[in-house]
Amino acid sequence: MNGTNDHATRHPLLRRIDSIALFELSSEERAALETLPMQVARIEAAQDIVREGDRPSRSFTLLSGIASTYKTTQSGKRQVMSYHVPGDVPDLQSLHLQTLDISIAAISPCRVGFVQHEAMRTLFRAHPRLGELFWRVTLIDAAFVREWMLNTGRRNAYARMAHLFCELVTRLGAVGLAPELSCDWPMTQPELADALGITPVHVSRTIRDLKAAGLVSLRSRRLTVHDWEGLVTAAEFDPTYLHVRR
Amino acid sequence: MNGTNDHATRHPLLRRIDSIALFELSSEERAALETLPMQVARIEAAQDIVREGDRPSRSFTLLSGIASTYKTTQSGKRQVMSYHVPGDVPDLQSLHLQTLDISIAAISPCRVGFVQHEAMRTLFRAHPRLGELFWRVTLIDAAFVREWMLNTGRRNAYARMAHLFCELVTRLGAVGLAPELSCDWPMTQPELADALGITPVHVSRTIRDLKAAGLVSLRSRRLTVHDWEGLVTAAEFDPTYLHVRR
DNA sequence: CGAGCAATTGACCGGCGTCAATGGGCGTGG
DNA sequence: CCACGCCCATTGACGCCGGTCAATTGCTCG
Numbered sequence: 001m002n003g004t005n006d007h008a009t010r011h012p013l014l015r016r017i018d019s020i021a022l023f024e025l026s027s028e029e030r031a032a033l034e035t036l037p038m039q040v041a042r043i044e045a046a047q048d049i050v051r052e053g054d055r056p057s058r059s060f061t062l063l064s065g066i067a068s069t070y071k072t073t074q075s076g077k078r079q080v081m082s083y084h085v086p087g088d089v090p091d092l093q094s095l096h097l098q099t100l101d102i103s104i105a106a107i108s109p110c111r112v113g114f115v116q117h118e119a120m121r122t123l124f125r126a127h128p129r130l131g132e133l134f135w136r137v138t139l140i141d142a143a144f145v146r147e148w149m150l151n152t153g154r155r156n157a158y159a160r161m162a163h164l165f166c167e168l169v170t171r172l173g174a175v176g177l178a179p180e181l182s183c184d185w186p187m188t189q190p191e192l193a194d195a196l197g198i199t200p201v202h203v204s205r206t207i208r209d210l211k212a213a214g215l216v217s218l219r220s221r222r223l224t225v226h227d228w229e230g231l232v233t234a235a236e237f238d239p240t241y242l243h244v245r246r
Numbered sequence: 247m248n249g250t251n252d253h254a255t256r257h258p259l260l261r262r263i264d265s266i267a268l269f270e271l272s273s274e275e276r277a278a279l280e281t282l283p284m285q286v287a288r289i290e291a292a293q294d295i296v297r298e299g300d301r302p303s304r305s306f307t308l309l310s311g312i313a314s315t316y317k318t319t320q321s322g323k324r325q326v327m328s329y330h331v332p333g334d335v336p337d338l339q340s341l342h343l344q345t346l347d348i349s350i351a352a353i354s355p356c357r358v359g360f361v362q363h364e365a366m367r368t369l370f371r372a373h374p375r376l377g378e379l380f381w382r383v384t385l386i387d388a389a390f391v392r393e394w395m396l397n398t399g400r401r402n403a404y405a406r407m408a409h410l411f412c413e414l415v416t417r418l419g420a421v422g423l424a425p426e427l428s429c430d431w432p433m434t435q436p437e438l439a440d441a442l443g444i445t446p447v448h449v450s451r452t453i454r455d456l457k458a459a460g461l462v463s464l465r466s467r468r469l470t471v472h473d474w475e476g477l478v479t480a481a482e483f484d485p486t487y488l489h490v491r492r
Numbered sequence: 493c494g495a496g497c498a499a500t501t502g503a504c505c506g507g508c509g510t511c512a513a514t515g516g517g518c519g520t521g522g
Numbered sequence: 523c524c525a526c527g528c529c530c531a532t533t534g535a536c537g538c539c540g541g542t543c544a545a546t547t548g549c550t551c552g
Contacts, residue, residue: 022344071392071393071396072396073396073400073401073482074482074484075482077400077401078400079395079396079399079400081392081395081396093385093388093389096378096381096382096385097382097385097386097389097489098268099486101389101392101393101486101487102392124374125374128370128371128374128377131374131377132342135342135381135384136342136343138381138384138385138388139339139342139343139384140343141388142339142384142387142388142391143339143343143347145388145391145392145395146317146327146347146348146391147317147347148395149325149327149391149394149395149398150317150318150319150325150327152395152398152399152443153325153398153443154319154323154324154325154443155319155323156507156508157507157508188529188530188531189530189531189532190529190530197398197399197400198508198509199508199509199510200530200531201508201509201510201511201531201532201533202507202508202509203531204530204531204532204533205508205532205533207531208532208533220517236319236320236321238320240345240347241347243343402539402540403539403540434497434498434499435498435499435500436497436498444540444541445540445541445542446498446499447499447500447501447540447541447542447543448539448540448541449499450498450499450500450501451500451501451540453499454500454501466549493552494551494552495550495551495552496549496550496551497548497549497550498547498548498549498550499546499547499548499549500545500546500547500548501544501545501546501547502543502544502545503542503543503544504541504542504543505540505541505542505543506538506539506540506541506542507538507539507540507541508537508538508539508540509536509537509538509539510535510536510537510538511534511535511536511537512533512534512535513532513533513534514531514532514533515530515531515532515533516529516530516531516532517528517529517530517531518527518528518529518530519526519527519528520525520526520527520528521524521525521526521527522523522524522525522526
């Protein structure tokens with residue numbers, strides 16, 4: 001859609017928007033987006049960026065690093081709903097839901113760009129198509145969660161793990177962060193356990209099995225897929241729900 | 247907000263909108279909503295209303311009955327994502343996502359009201375606050391799924407079942423369909439199994455246990471809660487995520 | 493009244509949880 | 523630069539929640 005694929009130099013908010021837009025943005029729309037005031041911050045690994053119960057007056061886009069959305073039960077059990085890659089706007093929902101029902105944590109050290117809700121509302125009133133586009137972003141994020149739920153409800157640990165690998169390699173690939181089917185993998189096994197709805201012990205066993213099957217390798221925080229077709233088959237992975245244009 | 251509580255006589259689309267709006271709708275906005283052209287249809291029990299892969303040019307609101315959103319794996323396993331009560335707009339997402347990633351089925355016989363996407367887009371351009379309100383609806387629906395995912399990922403069958411009872415009694419109560427903590431319950435046990443991520447056999451065992459604990463009774467398609475506090479405790483139920491005003 | 497599915501219950505099984513012990517990587521501080 | 527501590531990772535033994543299989547009963551509806 002935009003001639004080059006220079007994810008690094010493009011404006012952060014355009015990374016994802018460009019990849020999901022169904023029409024060509026006008027130069028006015030593009031300019032309006034690019035001049036949104038954005039406050040950049042760094043978040044250390046394992047720190048919460050926002051917390052359940054917060055009432056934010058701004059949302060953020062992830063500039064670099066990997067983050068996770070999670071909820072906890074009253075008894076302290078934790079479930080990761082989805083992971084976020086650069087370009088995502090993980091708490092965009094707070095634009096229209098005052099109280100956050102989820103927490104978002106930095107998995108690796110992250111850079112984030114905060115944008116005031118008021119600025120976004122003003123932008124969307126002036127450019128309705130942009131508002132619809134960001135609405136679309138929240139709908140796609142919701143589709144990720146639904147697919148993830150099908151995963152945890154109806155597939156075993158082996159297929160779930162394979163599916164998570166497929167999804168993240170695809171999404172990181174879409175923003176240029178998984179060349180050669182290989183990417184940084186900052187999640188620890190206890191964190192993966194919270195995403196998959198199993199225990200850390202069983203995560204270890206499952207990864208052992210995926211390695212033994214020759215599908216992936218995972219060492220020193222780096223994931224490499226050796227057999228993409230095999231992984232896709234094990235996961236029953238169908239990327240349609242990601243709404244990524246090829 | 248609107249003096250009376252007459253769910254039956256109010257315009258269908260206002261049922262839910264009124265219950266989640268954070269501001270008083272102007273009479274112009276109300277009138278514009280009420281004159282949206284709506285095509286009413288009846289759907290038999292166990293029929294799909296829309297299917298995964300469809301590219302609808304309209305969305306629908308549920309006028310009466312109970313429906314479910316579900317997805318299936320390639321190997322045919324089925325996972326229910328959420329149930330819908332009268333007033334909901336279950337496939338509103340199709341307004342901005344062309345291809346449906348989910349199917350929606352009528353559990354009991356349903357009446358539904360179809361509204362063309364073009365009519366909604368026109369309405370939202372003329373009344374931006376209404377557009378934001380419907381955006382809010384999709385965000386709340388997404389929050390239901392997230393809570394449901396915490397459920398399937400991190401609670402056992404007993405707590406999951408209790409949580410589903412709590413959620414639906416609360417949501418049906420909000421539209422006047424669960425007086426005295428009692429409501430129609432058209433879902434069969436095989437259907438509940440697909441919602442809870444367990445087998446029909448285990449649904450039967452779990453309901454037996456909930457009855458034995460004196461929390462509910464469930465006979466001839468009717469649910470009655472006998473011990474609300476006990477059910478809430480068993481489920482760790484916190485209705486905040488429902489965004490229903492008290 | 494019969495067909496077909498829902499519901500129930502028992503017997504048995506297996507995937508994943510729990511508990512525990514060991515080794516490894518990394519940051520901090522002496 | 524090494525020692526220590528802490529958490530991640532791995533593996534084995536064993537237990538339990540929920541799955542599987544099968545038989546029986548009960549509804550509901552043509």
